[in-house]
Amino acid sequence: MNETVAAVSDQRQWDRLMAMADVGAIPGNGVNRACLTDLDRRARRLMIDWAKDIGALVSVDAAANLWLRHEGTDPHAPPVVTGSHMDTQPNGGRFDGIYGVIAGLEAVTALHDSKVRLRRPVEVVAWTNEEGGRFAPGCMGSMAWSGFRRIEEFADVHDPDGMRFGDALAAHLNAEGDLPRRLLGGQPHAYVEAHIEQGPRLENEGVDIGVVTGIQGSRWFTVTLTGDTAHAGTTPLSLRRDAVQDMVRAISALNALMHDPHDVLRFTVGRVVVEPNTSNSLANRASFTIDFRHPDKAVLLARGDAVAGVVQAAVRDADVTVEETFHALPVSFAPSVIDTVERAAAMQEYRYIRLPSGAFHDAQFVVPVCPTGMIFVPCHKGISHNPAEYSTPAQLGAGTRVLTQVMAELAA
Ligand code: GLV
Ligand code: MN
Ligand code: MN
Numbered sequence: 001m002n003e004t005v006a007a008v009s010d011q012r013q014w015d016r017l018m019a020m021a022d023v024g025a026i027p028g029n030g031v032n033r034a035c036l037t038d039l040d041r042r043a044r045r046l047m048i049d050w051a052k053d054i055g056a057l058v059s060v061d062a063a064a065n066l067w068l069r070h071e072g073t074d075p076h077a078p079p080v081v082t083g084s085h086m087d088t089q090p091n092g093g094r095f096d097g098i099y100g101v102i103a104g105l106e107a108v109t110a111l112h113d114s115k116v117r118l119r120r121p122v123e124v125v126a127w128t129n130e131e132g133g134r135f136a137p138g139c140m141g142s143m144a145w146s147g148f149r150r151i152e153e154f155a156d157v158h159d160p161d162g163m164r165f166g167d168a169l170a171a172h173l174n175a176e177g178d179l180p181r182r183l184l185g186g187q188p189h190a191y192v193e194a195h196i197e198q199g200p201r202l203e204n205e206g207v208d209i210g211v212v213t214g215i216q217g218s219r220w221f222t223v224t225l226t227g228d229t230a231h232a233g234t235t236p237l238s239l240r241r242d243a244v245q246d247m248v249r250a251i252s253a254l255n256a257l258m259h260d261p262h263d264v265l266r267f268t269v270g271r272v273v274v275e276p277n278t279s280n281s282l283a284n285r286a287s288f289t290i291d292f293r294h295p296d297k298a299v300l301l302a303r304g305d306a307v308a309g310v311v312q313a314a315v316r317d318a319d320v321t322v323e324e325t326f327h328a329l330p331v332s333f334a335p336s337v338i339d340t341v342e343r344a345a346a347m348q349e350y351r352y353i354r355l356p357s358g359a360f361h362d363a364q365f366v367v368p369v370c371p372t373g374m375i376f377v378p379c380h381k382g383i384s385h386n387p388a389e390y391s392t393p394a395q396l397g398a399g400t401r402v403l404t405q406v407m408a409e410l411a412a
Helices: 002-006 010-021 038-053 098-114 140-146 165-175 243-257 297-314 335-347 393-411
Strands: 057-060 066-070 080-085 122-127 190-196 209-215 217-226 266-268 272-275 285-294 319-328 352-357 372-377
Touching (some): 010 098, 066 098, 098 393, 217 297, 243 285, 335 352
Antiparallel strands (some): 272 285
């Protein structure tokens, strides 16, 4: 195992991450690589080329999750799986998601180069549409793989340009028609995902590795208000059905609902669409998204269930609909995987702490299927979903060495 960990290359991993960062590069070192676009396909082709260099078997499933397999001595043994996602936020950075995929590839490359034979196959997966930035919600690929949702349920989700998810998926699978198909779903021996922390704790506490204990719950909603457009100069306030004014009332009421003196609860209105969006007409339509998160299931359920009623009570003039688009309960990772990650970090003499994840991840949906865990590495000032996202090659390498040891132990 030591020779495998020693075969991990910080430089090769960094070079691959920087090659990926070119695919969808935006100013300020950021990346905008939405799922199921040509850019996504270019990034996947890079992965496939690197995988083929080490003899890994490539396949794709009906949710367009991309799989790379390093065979074990017992090809029938349930595999140990690692991975993450390759799509980014519209204003994303160079590490969110792609680090976990490249780290998995680096672990498999180290296994290949060190010629260590493991009993179990090791697989690297790039899940489709984790971010939910183009098609909401996120984690579609992992939700469909785990059976939590059926992929067909997402077919009629539209992106902001009106493209259906079902059509984008079909076009993508067609473009990847040369790749072998595998069944959607599976029963791995274990799943371990590496990711940047996306928060400030590891850096502030001066540690190298976050041993992740679980993920808080998330609920997403879309609120749509329909009023009447009218002339801003001539229409008396008493006769208006102004969708924007009702949006302001609804968001104020939600701020009160979500008030938390302990600052544990997370409540975000991140996307607002107003029509016709012109300064001298009233808005006949306004819609906004709610991203609500909490580690305590009872709070997540109670306040989330109150959202629709609070919005309806706050709105005065417009018609309103509230649609829930994502519902992920908090999860705890498997003690056996947590312990394996912690032991690997300790054996390699890294400083580590245990911590929960504030961000959601595909790992959340793998939890019911097999023992699951995650490894975090620090990122500068905890900045993420931002072009300034940054971790050093050495920080990323440390996470990959721990991942490699964990994969090797679990697959032995
Ligand atoms: C993942 O991107 C999240 O929003 O937590
Ligand atoms: Mn991510
Ligand atoms: Mn993200």
